[in-house]
Amino acid sequence: MASFVARRAFSTSVRRLADDRAKQQLTQESKRNPEIFILGGVMAAALGGAGLYFGRSPTTATSESPVLKAGMPWETESSGKYKYHPGGNPNAEPKDAPSAVNTVIVPNVTLPKVRQAAASPERRAEFATSPSLSDEHQARDSKPELHEKYNKWGKDGYP
Incomplete structure (x- = not known):
């Protein structure tokens, strides 16, 4: 068959x-x-x-600009891997680009007052028993240095 x-x-x-x-x-x-x-x-x-x-040329862009890579970042004092030209001017001295993981620049931010009551159970009990004491601790525990540390807007070295 x-x-x-x-x-x-x-x-x-x-x-x-x-x-x-x-x-x-x-x-x-x-x-x-x-x-x-x-x-x-x-x-x-x-x-x-x-x-x-x-x-x-399947995917070329006209506005694409190259990013400088640090050759050996362990030999420099920079904390990041990339550098950038300030203002997009290639004649300007390259600056270290901040790491997106470690640094966040938020403009015009005033951080709220921080209470450290969550850190220790004794302090939590202290706040629960005395309301006037909690206001006193809240005023004492406010952290203006957090504002200085994280709010980099308009300071030297930041755009």
């Missing part, structure tokens, strides 16, 4: 390839519609041009 199917399949394709009728139909169709060749040429040129264009 398998040999019959294979013999029949191969003989049909050989007969089809040997048939002159298929060539004759193709020739007749090209004589009847000659604009197909022109349209095919235009499509091939358009696809070839697009392939050439996107093959050369």
Whole structure:
């Protein structure tokens, strides 16, 4: 049974390839519609041009500016890996870019007063028993140095 199917399949394709009728139909169709060749040429040129264009530069940006990488950051006093030119001027001396993990610059921020009651259970009990004492501790525990530490807006070395 398998040999019959294979013999029949191969003989049909050989007969089809040997048939002159298929060539004759193709020739007749090209004589009847000659604009197909022109349209095919235009499509091939358009696809070839697009392939050439996107093959050369698929994703370039005009406003892209290079970032300087520190060659050996362990040999410098910088804490970050990257440097930048202040104001985007390549002639200016590069500055260390702050690390996004460690430094956050938030403009015009006044940090709230911080209570350290959450740190020790004894102090929590102290606040719960005396409301006037909690106000006193809150005033004493406010941290203006946190504001100085984290609010870098407008200070030297920060944009």
